[in-house]
Amino acid sequence: MGAVSNASPLIFLNKIGQVQLPRKLFRGPFLISSHVRFEILEAIEDGEEKKSLQAELTHWKVKEIKPDLPKHESPGSPADWSVFKLARQSRPDVVLADDRFLRRILSAAQFPVLGTLGILTLATRRKIISAKEARASAELLVEKHRFWIDASVYSRFLRSLK
Numbered sequence: 001m002g003a004v005s006n007a008s009p010l011i012f013l014n015k016i017g018q019v020q021l022p023r024k025l026f027r028g029p030f031l032i033s034s035h036v037r038f039e040i041l042e043a044i045e046d047g048e049e050k051k052s053l054q055a056e057l058t059h060w061k062v063k064e065i066k067p068d069l070p071k072h073e074s075p076g077s078p079a080d081w082s083v084f085k086l087a088r089q090s091r092p093d094v095v096l097a098d099d100r101f102l103r104r105i106l107s108a109a110q111f112p113v114l115g116t117l118g119i120l121t122l123a124t125r126r127k128i129i130s131a132k133e134a135r136a137s138a139e140l141l142v143e144k145h146r147f148w149i150d151a152s153v154y155s156r157f158l159r160s161l162k
Contacts, residue, residue: 002029005096006083007039010056012098012116014049015145016137019056021123022096031090032057033065033082065089075101087111116141117149117157124161131161 003026010032013019023030032040037057044050067081076084080102087095087106095106098115106113114122120134129137138157141147149157 001090002027002031002092003094003096004031004083004087004090004092005036005060006099006102007032007036007043007079008098009096009114009116009119010040010053011043012141012145012147013119014044014053014056016140018120018123018129018137019052021119021128023059024128025119025122025126026094028059030060031063031086031092032060033067033079033086034062035065035067035077035079035082037062039077039079063090076105084109116147117153121157121160134161 003022005022009022010019013021040053040057041050044053063086065082065086067078067085076099080099083095083097083102084105088109093112095111095113096115096119097103097106097113103113103115117138120129120137123129124131124134135158138147138154142149142154
């Protein structure tokens with residue numbers, strides 16, 4: 001049943017000119033919550049980047065989701081919780097998320113989760129992009145776009161490209 005995304009994979013894929021990869025890799029429908037849409041558009045200041053993301057978002061259905069926020073303090077944002085609730089409602093084939101907390105709760109609920117590096121890896125395996133492009137894209141994200149990734153995860157990503 002398609003894909004649900006959090007903001008960061010779409011933002012980071014857009015920064016490397018690959019925002020269309022989820023639509024090349026997965027079947028629709030493609031869903032985001034209104035919280036995620038707001039986060040995406042608020043995060044981008046550059047006019048060209050914003051135009052590119054707005055164009056991509058025309059392919060994504062925006063769902064109004066009232067997140068079920070936990071009663072105790074939680075590391076998750078309202079957008080994170082809206083992604084979790086949207087995933088529970090729509091039962092997607094994959095949820096796109098980079099945030100460790102969100103990935104953890106999605107995995108605990110047995111949703112398949114892919115982050116930005118996982119999308120690049122899958123695109124390489126399916127020969128949509130080359131391993132060289134995937135490596136260069138990841139380096140660009142880390143060096144220029146504040147993409148924070150655990151060293152062991154980054155190392156596994158690089159090994160997966162060989």
